Every structure is written in C-alpha cells, then in structure tokens.
Amino acid sequence: MTLESIRRDWKAKSVEMFGEDESRKLWAYAKDPITGYVSNHLNQVGALDGSIPCQRCGGFGYWSPPGSKRNDEVLCVRCVDDWSEVSSKLLRKHGYVSSKKKWHDAFVEFCGMKPEWKTGR
Numbered sequence: 001m002t003l004e005s006i007r008r009d010w011k012a013k014s015v016e017m018f019g020e021d022e023s024r025k026l027w028a029y030a031k032d033p034i035t036g037y038v039s040n041h042l043n044q045v046g047a048l049d050g051s052i053p054c055q056r057c058g059g060f061g062y063w064s065p066p067g068s069k070r071n072d073e074v075l076c077v078r079c080v081d082d083w084s085e086v087s088s089k090l091l092r093k094h095g096y097v098s099s100k101k102k103w104h105d106a107f108v109e110f111c112g113m114k115p116e117w118k119t120g121r
Contacts, residue, residue, distance in 0.1 A: 030043060
C-alpha cells in the first residue's frame with residue numbers, strides 16, 4: 001500500500017463521515033489569510049485564530065505544536081513550512097529525545113533565525 005493510496009482511503013473515509021464540503025475544508029492546505037501563502041505541509045485542522053503573532057516573523061500566528069499551551073510556541077503558515085525542513089537538524093543538535101526543555105531550546109533557536117524570504121535571499 002502506497003502513501004498516496006492511504007491518503008485516498010483516509011480522504012474517502014472523511015467524506016463518508018463529514019460530507020464533501022466539510023471534508024474539503026479539513027483536507028485543504030492551510031492558507032495565510034494575510035499574505036496568501038499556501039502551506040506545503042499544514043492543513044486547516046487545528047488552526048489558530050491569529051490572536052498570537054508568529055514568534056519567528058511576527059506575522060499571523062496560525063499553528064502551535066500539538067500539546068503546547070504556551071504563547072511563545074506559535075508560528076505562521078510559512079514559518080511552519082520552514083520549521084518542518086530544519087526541525088530534525090535542530091532537534092538533533094540540541095540532543096532532543098523526550099525532554100520538553102531541549103525541544104523548546106531547538107524551537108527558540110529556530111525562532112531566532114531570520115527567514116530567508118524576509119531578508120530577500
């Protein structure tokens with residue numbers, strides 16, 4: 001079974017459970033309402049209301065890591081995509097295994113990195 005076939009099966013189950021319109025919303029990729037940027041990884045499920053700004057670029061705060069109840073762990077759609085690309089490297093660098101503190105250290109370092117799209121590179 002391929003990942004694509006699993007995705008199709010889950011999507012079909014979603015349509016069966018929630019209907020076509022609601023399922024389409026759940027499976028749609030997240031879109032930043034301010035910039036229009038569409039995520040490569042993040043869907044609409046669990047999206048925040050934008051009341052807390054992104055901790056990395058100051059934009060529209062949209063995502064918080066699962067289980068986080070902290071206001072300093074919020075990213076915009078575009079920064080989530082950046083985090084997904086560099087997180088494994090940063091987590092290894094900080095020695096993350098299961099320590100929330102070490103995870104947070106990696107996240108804080110990431111938030112201190114200026115986004116390339118903000119610097120014009």
